[in-house]
Amino acid sequence: MLYLSLNPGLCTFISSNEINGNQVVEDAGKIPVPFDLNRAFFYDKDALSQFTSLFKTLKGTQNFPQNEIALSLPPNILTYSVNENPVPDWLDTLRFGKDYSEKLKKKSYPLEKGHLTVWHDPHITDMIVRAAQNTGYTVKKITPGIVNAINSVYMIYATGDYDKFTILKWDSRFSELVVFKEDNLAGYLCFTNQGSPCVLQSSGDVDSAIPENLKQEKITEHLYDMTGPLFLYSVLEPDSDPLLPFKKFGFCEIINPWAGLDVSQSGNEILKDLSDTGLSLWTESAGFILSLIHI
Numbered sequence: 001m002l003y004l005s006l007n008p009g010l011c012t013f014i015s016s017n018e019i020n021g022n023q024v025v026e027d028a029g030k031i032p033v034p035f036d037l038n039r040a041f042f043y044d045k046d047a048l049s050q051f052t053s054l055f056k057t058l059k060g061t062q063n064f065p066q067n068e069i070a071l072s073l074p075p076n077i078l079t080y081s082v083n084e085n086p087v088p089d090w091l092d093t094l095r096f097g098k099d100y101s102e103k104l105k106k107k108s109y110p111l112e113k114g115h116l117t118v119w120h121d122p123h124i125t126d127m128i129v130r131a132a133q134n135t136g137y138t139v140k141k142i143t144p145g146i147v148n149a150i151n152s153v154y155m156i157y158a159t160g161d162y163d164k165f166t167i168l169k170w171d172s173r174f175s176e177l178v179v180f181k182e183d184n185l186a187g188y189l190c191f192t193n194q195g196s197p198c199v200l201q202s203s204g205d206v207d208s209a210i211p212e213n214l215k216q217e218k219i220t221e222h223l224y225d226m227t228g229p230l231f232l233y234s235v236l237e238p239d240s241d242p243l244l245p246f247k248k249f250g251f252c253e254i255i256n257p258w259a260g261l262d263v264s265q266s267g268n269e270i271l272k273d274l275s276d277t278g279l280s281l282w283t284e285s286a287g288f289i290l291s292l293i294h295i
Helices: 047-061 089-096 122-134 145-156 222-227 265-271 276-280 283-290
Strands: 002-007 010-019 022-032 068-073 079-083 105-110 115-120 138-144 164-170 174-181 184-192 198-204 230-234 252-254
Touching (some): 010 047, 145 283, 174 198
Parallel strands (some): 002 068
Antiparallel strands (some): 010 022, 105 115
C-alpha cells in the first residue's frame, strides 16, 4: 500500500508491504505540489489534468511501485466540529447555507465521549479518485490528516498518563491542533501560521489564544498551561529548523513516526542523517500504517 499525506505545497508518501505478518516500510519520499491546493482549485477547468500530473510525478518517484493508495487530506479542504452528540442535519444547513451544505457529505467519528464530525466536498474527493485512476492507482481510503496524526501519537506515547495533551501540526500555511482532556478529544483548532495568526476553524473546548502564544518570540512555559504535553510534527521545509523554538521546553515532544515500524534496508537509506523535524514529516502517512484507530 502507498500511504500519502497531501498538503499545500508538499505531498509525503510511505510505501509498505506485509512481510511475515508485519508491515515493512520499503520506501518513503516527498514531492512538491505545484498548484495552489484549496477548494477553489478543484473547480478550475484544468484541475483534473493538474492532479493527474501530480500522480504521474509520484509514480516516477517510487522505487517500490504500489498501485493502491491510502490518502490523508489537509484541513483547508475539510471542515471539522467536535460535539457531545451527533450533529443534526438542520445544523449543517444553518452553518454552511442551504446551497453549499447540499453539496457536502459528512462522516462522524464516534468517540468514547462525543463525536468528531468531518464535512467534505464529494466533487473534490471524486476528482482525486479519477486523477489516481488516470495514472493506474486505486484510492482505497481517504481520511483527515489529523486523524492519522492521532493514530501515531496513540501508538507511541502513553497518553492515558496525562489529564490534558495537545497534538500540533506546525505548517507554513495551515497549522492545526487537537486538544485531548481525560484522553477524550475536547477541541479542534486550525489557524494560519504567517505573520499575525488567524483562527480559521475552531470547535469544542480549545483556547483560541493558543496560536498567538505559539509565535516564536512568545513561546514560554506558560504554553504548557494551555496545551498540556505538546506532541509536534511539521510540514515546513525552510533552511532553518521550524521546530527549534520548541526544543528547549521539556513538555514539547517531536513525534518520530518511525517508532514501532519495521523499515527495510533500502528504506533506512532514505532516513539517514535526517533531523527530528525531518523525520516528523511522515507523521500523517505513518499514521495509516500504525492503524491504531482511536477515533
